[in-house]
Amino acid sequence: MKQTKIVLSEKEIPKQWYNIMADMPNLPKPPLHPGTQQPIGPDDLSAIFPMALIEQEVSQERWIDIPEEVLDIYSLWRPAPLYRAHRLEKALGTPAKIYYKYEGVSPAGSHKPNTSIPQAFYNKKAGINKIATETGAGQWGCSMALAGSLFGLDVTVYMVKVSYNQKPYRRIMMETWGSAVHPSPSLLTQTGKKALDDDPDNPGSLGLAISEAVEDAATHDDTNYALGSVLNHVCLHQTIIGLEAKKQMEIAGDYPDIVIGCCGGGSNLAGIGFPYVQDKIAGKDVRVIAVEPASCPTLTKGDFRYDFGDVAGLTPYMMMYTLGHNFIPPGIHAGGLRYHADSQLVCQLYHDGLIEAKAYHQLTVFEAALQFANTESIIPAPETAHAIKAAIDEALICKEEGKEKTILFNLSGHGYFDLQAYTDYKEGKLSDYEYPEEKIKEALSQLPIIK
């Protein structure tokens, strides 16, 4: 029998996260205060983050110990399995070897708990009892709710109102784990009240929900804020994915020529990719590819410059590829990839040629998702399907060129909560959105110039 999956025992869970800032040829330029435009320090962040996470945000230590209490929770689903996609390879008729790491085994269904768990742990340890956060499609909110349940933290989730109404299952999942979920805009914050004053029917947006959660945390002493992607410490926590995958690929007797992850805020790509970028920096021949939606083409079409992380301009300026913080991407189903910018670490590495990027339209992405579901059996999340599409494309290039390359991608989450997207696709209700060049130019032209 051919080997299909490589599992590790829980003793083999990596005991440290990998911090790529120790190895980057160029560190990102420092984040700047949104008011003074001067580099921010730990004190600027301490109102909403515990010091342990602020330290991780700026640390240049290569290896950072994972606390015992975090490992203990990780072991509920980690190590995650690594699969060899024999059946997909056969369907494609490719000589390439395709592997995928499966993060959908977490109770919340994606890679997000890899960071919600340590974030909850460090907050609890710092004496914080309440976390405020936001969620768009619901993946992050569920992951934070899970972490809150396991560490005894009260979690308040501001959920974009349109999702709140459209995705009751995600809401119920959070409530089942004990979180309070409010449709955003809400009457609980000044930001929310103002938005509702202006328009009682405001459907909400991720930017607005972030502002509500940040305000909640900033105005309550016992409450901190938590973010599910973009930040350095989030990318750090996700490296457990790639570190496990490396061990498993070694057991399989293979090393990837190509490593692929979908890329919204960047933490998933960081998770599977950074441990391989480390090798690349050290001279190894490996390509790391970030895959984004053609309708929100941050890396492939954005500008590399300082911009805000949120719509309202409350966050620090960060040096990122950006489509402009006012850019509103079309309503594609891969909600987790609809972000105007990317992690500054991912952006710097892309700028330095250590990461590649590709963009795909959603129809071809769903076609790939269906092919995957009907060969490998797992129905992927629409975000994840972007990585699958790229992996299939690379495998088909191998077929054309007769090359037996090894491809590894991260299957970051399952699509159990996204099935409406599949039926919309099958019924021909989805369309590709043309790259809105004019809108991006307009959004970028509104940004302040930072020297």
Next chain:
Amino acid sequence: MKQTKIVLSEKEIPKQWYNIMADMPNLPKPPLHPGTQQPIGPDDLSAIFPMALIEQEVSQERWIDIPEEVLDIYSLWRPAPLYRAHRLEKALGTPAKIYYKYEGVSPAGSHKPNTSIPQAFYNKKAGINKIATETGAGQWGCSMALAGSLFGLDVTVYMVKVSYNQKPYRRIMMETWGSAVHPSPSLLTQTGKKALDDDPDNPGSLGLAISEAVEDAATHDDTNYALGSVLNHVCLHQTIIGLEAKKQMEIAGDYPDIVIGCCGGGSNLAGIGFPYVQDKIAGKDVRVIAVEPASCPTLTKGDFRYDFGDVAGLTPYMMMYTLGHNFIPPGIHAGGLRYHADSQLVCQLYHDGLIEAKAYHQLTVFEAALQFANTESIIPAPETAHAIKAAIDEALICKEEGKEKTILFNLSGHGYFDLQAYTDYKEGKLSDYEYPEEKIKEALSQLPIIK
């Protein structure tokens, strides 16, 4: 770090199923033809089942080889992990050790693919290209759809109309795996047409959907029928659960005093339990407990007698504990446990004192489910939560008596598609249904007397 879960490599997947008919002190009385009331033979079944499955239905061989092609698919998610519920134990303050086997890791989210996969394989091998089946809540339909996708079989699923409308995600999942899903009653069968003639608004029932699927199979040469529980060969296939669990418990250095499974048609209980019943027959001190809903108390309140497996009386008479095939259980959320009878193997073993049974009302079951979700992190299916409730109760008895017993239960499926039930529970919309003694007496009084 305490060990939380025990994983096996795919090389350690059991290579044979365990057939309890080799060891039962008393075999069930033979199934009888619904017309002649004479014992049925293989020919009576060959119109809708392939011969390999009919042979398994009657075999008394102790070990039956699992085909290589089935093992190949099993390895997509098997071996399933075994967990030690440290966090639940701590919350209960019990000296008992609680273990659970987790079958929700299958792509369909439950143990059901353990039998849909071999059923698809044997049908395909027999030259059958189409399977007709039914589904109530959707678990079985999804599992058969998955199997059809992987073996290239056309699967037609008759889905109880009320579920079809209420559970679109389950329907879409089946369609994503390529199955055709029809609300039942449908216009595709005589049974369906008649039902719609009588009442155009007929919401459907599992019994009716079974009749449609059986008619479809019986009236099309290239089409067979598949059933997701009750039958001997289904119980056989599910024993892979208990066989794996035995290996894992050995690695953990423990042997269960108590083995628990929820019980609707009986295949889940058979899966986790039969390999331990084998030990019990051989003299080992182990209790195996079937857990059922108090509103459909087949084992705890039913009669042991011949009855039909379906509402319409098309199936053979089988010797079972039954509430009467006309018994309509209340609409509890654990749809998979709403069956008027049980596997004849489970019933015979219960009759012979080798299996125990317990019944619980649904409010206490959901309370247990929430406690589990907030300690062990997995949100269980409502069916599965019955087993959790029983495990918690046994652990609390241990606490009272100061005994360090070892408890093992099967976490047969996750509740991702059942979240509405959780919100209904939290909002106080669920109630306990009193045991409808009169209705059961009435349903039983209508049964024909078989000598």
